[in-house]
Amino acid sequence: MQTSLRPKHIWLDLGKGLLSPLASTKRTLKDLDGFFVDAQATENILKSGQDPIIYEVYESLQPQEDGHLNFGTTILHPGKIGKEFYMTKGHFHMKEASSEVYLGLRGEGLILLQSSTGNSECLRMSQGDLIYVPPRWGHRTVNVGAEELVFFFTYQADAGHDYESLKKEQGFSKLVIEEHGRVNVVDNPRFMTRI
Amino acid sequence: MQTSLRPKHIWLDLGKGLLSPLASTKRTLKDLDGFFVDAQATENILKSGQDPIIYEVYESLQPQEDGHLNFGTTILHPGKIGKEFYMTKGHFHMKEASSEVYLGLRGEGLILLQSSTGNSECLRMSQGDLIYVPPRWGHRTVNVGAEELVFFFTYQADAGHDYESLKKEQGFSKLVIEEHGRVNVVDNPRFMTRI
Numbered sequence: 476m477q478t479s480l481r482p483k484h485i486w487l488d489l490g491k492g493l494l495s496p497l498a499s500t501k502r503t504l505k506d507l508d509g510f511f512v513d514a515q516a517t518e519n520i521l522k523s524g525q526d527p528i529i530y531e532v533y534e535s536l537q538p539q540e541d542g543h544l545n546f547g548t549t550i551l552h553p554g555k556i557g558k559e560f561y562m563t564k565g566h567f568h569m570k571e572a573s574s575e576v577y578l579g580l581r582g583e584g585l586i587l588l589q590s591s592t593g594n595s596e597c598l599r600m601s602q603g604d605l606i607y608v609p610p611r612w613g614h615r616t617v618n619v620g621a622e623e624l625v626f627f628f629t630y631q632a633d634a635g636h637d638y639e640s641l642k643k644e645q646g647f648s649k650l651v652i653e654e655h656g657r658v659n660v661v662d663n664p665r666f667m668t669r670i
Numbered sequence: 671m672q673t674s675l676r677p678k679h680i681w682l683d684l685g686k687g688l689l690s691p692l693a694s695t696k697r698t699l700k701d702l703d704g705f706f707v708d709a710q711a712t713e714n715i716l717k718s719g720q721d722p723i724i725y726e727v728y729e730s731l732q733p734q735e736d737g738h739l740n741f742g743t744t745i746l747h748p749g750k751i752g753k754e755f756y757m758t759k760g761h762f763h764m765k766e767a768s769s770e771v772y773l774g775l776r777g778e779g780l781i782l783l784q785s786s787t788g789n790s791e792c793l794r795m796s797q798g799d800l801i802y803v804p805p806r807w808g809h810r811t812v813n814v815g816a817e818e819l820v821f822f823f824t825y826q827a828d829a830g831h832d833y834e835s836l837k838k839e840q841g842f843s844k845l846v847i848e849e850h851g852r853v854n855v856v857d858n859p860r861f862m863t864r865i
Contacts, residue, residue, distance in 0.1 A: 479804070479805075479806070480802075480804035480805075481789075481791070481804070482783045482791050482793060482801060482802060482803055482804060482807055482809075483800075483801070483802035483804075484793045484794070484799065484800070484801055485799075485800040485801075485802075486798055486799060486800070487773065487798045487799075487800045488798060489684075489775075489797065489798050494800070535800070535802060537769075537802070537804070540767075541767050542765075542766070542767030542768055542769060542805045542826075543769055543804070543805070544769050544770070544771050544802070544824070544825075544826075546771045546800065546802070546824075570737075571737070572735075572736045572737030573737055574732075574737060574738055574739050575739070576739050576741045576824050578682065578773075578822065580684075588677045594676075596676070596677050598677060598679045599679070602684065603681055603682045603683060603684050604679065604680075604681060604682075605678075605679070605680040605681065605682045605689070605730070605741065606677060606678070606679055606680075607675075607677060607678035607680075607730060607732070607739070607741070608677055609674070609675035609676070609677060609678075609732070609738070610674075610675075610737045610738070611674070612677055614677075627773065629739070629741075629771050629824045630739075631737075631739075631826070
């Protein structure tokens with residue numbers, strides 16, 4: 476039996492991605508230490524005293540119970556760490572029977588998807604792109620543009636997040652990097668299959 | 671265990687609400703016979719040989735199993751049947767442990783919400799309005815503007831829809847009508863509580 480709730484009304488600025496009256500959670504480079512493949516580039520930036528915001532999340536959280544949905548927006552800033560574009564940590568859901576829907580609102584992005592059995596996909600996630608992430612697919616979003624990438628998401632409130640499996644030690648099988656001014660999706664040399 | 675699926679990529683025209691490459695399901699006045707309070711007005715239109723489209727739904731359906739999410743858009747046309755604004759049938763979910771998230775994309779709308787224990791709410795659903803419909807709340811959307819109302823929705827794929835409880839015999843406790851050029855939310859004289 477789920478917790479009883481009243482309906483909620485929240486205002487989403489479709490252009491900027493802000494959700495009123497919520498506050499955002501900010502993820503800085505320090506929070507993503509270990510996620511970008513170029514550890515030296517991360518270290519150099521942090522050592523210089525900088526800690527840039529990589530992304531911000533606005534989220535309406537419901538009780539962590541079967542039957543509820545969480546939803547919100549992510550604002551992924553433009554930039555690179557070494558050759559690798561700014562990205563979210565990425566996650567698998569702890570509960571296998573859970574999925575996620577993404578809707579691109581602004582900017583120029585990609586979503587990397589990786590199944591627990593080793594398949595991977597890379598899909599466009601820009602304005603109007605709707606992505607269905609089925610159960611057992613890890614996913615990470617990458618900003619390959621010059622402006623903020625803004626997208627909306629919804630998932631089961633009891634899904635849970637496993638971020639650790641997608642740190643660079645196991646990592647995603649693919650990296651999104653800039654080479655000679657072009658966006659390239661390449662194999663991650665450090666990738667070890669989770670099987 | 672849910673059915674295994676690959677990720678899906680669908681394109682949503684955020685202005686028009688069209689989902690490519692899906693086809694829409696059209697709901698005409700004949701499909702909504704019994705939902706508008708003014709039965710005579712419905713009968714007069716249908717007898718004259720007209721059967722206007724009230725709304726269209728684009729939907730990405732997943733297997734009806736725990737862990738999957740369905741999502742899509744509704745395009746609710748502008749108009750009135752008698753004094754009552756065009757609206758969706760409205761529904762409760764068959765599975766109590768299920769909810770729905772709505773995001774207004776265009777137009778001027780309201781969402782009527784009604785709990786299984788007799789509470790009701792009426793919230794704005796226009797561009798940027800995000801509505802969380804918690805478990806056990808029936809909901810119906812109403813177009814109170816002069817243009818199409820377009821919104822996005824997501825819900826658990828195994829939720830199921832109960833439309834019959836919200837036909838006029840039991841109905842919603844509130845009606846949205848136009849009187850003297852104004853939008854009024856009034857008590858439904860035919861409403862009988864479901865308790």
